Amino acid sequence: MKELQDLALYLEQGQAQKVIALTEQLLAASISPQRILNDGLIAGMAAVGEKMRNGDMYLPEVLQSAGAMQASLKILKPHLAREGAQSRGRVLMGTVKGDMHDIGKNLVGIMLQGAGFEIVDLGVNIPPEKFVEAIKTHQPSIVALSAMLTTTMLNMKSTIDSVRLAGLSSYVKIIIGGAPVNQGYADQIGADGYARDAVLAVDKVKQLLGISA
Numbered sequence: 001m002k003e004l005q006d007l008a009l010y011l012e013q014g015q016a017q018k019v020i021a022l023t024e025q026l027l028a029a030s031i032s033p034q035r036i037l038n039d040g041l042i043a044g045m046a047a048v049g050e051k052m053r054n055g056d057m058y059l060p061e062v063l064q065s066a067g068a069m070q071a072s073l074k075i076l077k078p079h080l081a082r083e084g085a086q087s088r089g090r091v092l093m094g095t096v097k098g099d100m101h102d103i104g105k106n107l108v109g110i111m112l113q114g115a116g117f118e119i120v121d122l123g124v125n126i127p128p129e130k131f132v133e134a135i136k137t138h139q140p141s142i143v144a145l146s147a148m149l150t151t152t153m154l155n156m157k158s159t160i161d162s163v164r165l166a167g168l169s170s171y172v173k174i175i176i177g178g179a180p181v182n183q184g185y186a187d188q189i190g191a192d193g194y195a196r197d198a199v200l201a202v203d204k205v206k207q208l209l210g211i212s213a
């Protein structure tokens with residue numbers, strides 16, 4: 001669909017106003033928020049990642065694209081996430097130490113919220129001791145760790161180790177996600193689960209908590 005391709009292109013170009021206007025236009029035309037997300041925003045961000053890798057795009061431009069994506073996600077959020085009447089459980093989430101990426105984590109939070117979970121989002125660059133402290137304070141059923149860098153994914157292991165050392169690992173299940181990680185890495189560092197994207201993250205959380213529907 002031409003408009004979705006345009007949306008991806010505007011996002012790649014970091015044209016926030018155009019991204020916002022087109023998001024609203026597509027919603028008004030009854031295009032599903034999932035399609036807007038997948039075929040527009042995520043497609044555009046994938047192109048940004050490709051250009052970044054090839055050295056064709058630099059940080060200030062990537063930040064503009066990220067800002068445009070966050071703005072569009074804000075509009076999509078109420079359409080993606082209908083507030084669950086009763087909470088199905090509390091999920092504590094954060095991007096691990098050293099890592100500032102939060103778009104994917106936020107999306108996972110939106111989808112979990114839409115599925116009826118209560119979200120406590122610690123934000124980005126969260127050291128292991130902060131996760132431990134927050135588990136004690138908020139007593140979640142699930143802890144969700146995000147990392148987007150091959151360097152910071154190592155901090156998922158130190159976070160899991162800290163939770164275990166604090167004697168909290170039998171109270172919470174830990175799931176991980178983000179571009180550089182996979183099921184193999186999750187197994188290796190002793191995470192309870194891994195999911196490739198926000199939709200599968202909801203399935204994984206339900207599975208870990210024994211929720212069938």
Ligand code: B12
Pocket residue numbers: 042045046048049050052053059062063066098099100101102103104105107108144145146147148149150151175176177178179180194195196197198199201
């Ligand atoms: C936007 C972006 C940025 C923005 C982030 C803005 C923000 N607020 O998040 C800015 C400009 C700040 C940035 C900075 C950097 N970035 Co950057 N960035 C990206 C980019 C282009 C897109 C990421 C994104 O938002 N994708 C869209 C979302 C929807 O997808 P996602 O994040 O993958 O999330 C999905 C899944 O992974 C999963 N998921 C994510 N988290 C979780 C958690 C759980 C629990 C679960 C279950 C699932 C899950 O579900 C999500 C939704 O479906 C990627 C390229 C890419 N293709 O990933 C590079 C990329 C991640 N960045 C990269 C790099 C190198 C950097 C910098 C080091 C650059 C530099 N030289 O300074 C810095 C690091 C800063 C830091 N300390 O964190 C590299 C990483 C390479 C590597 N292997 O380590 C990438 C891959 C680009 C590249 N191709 O080279 N970046």
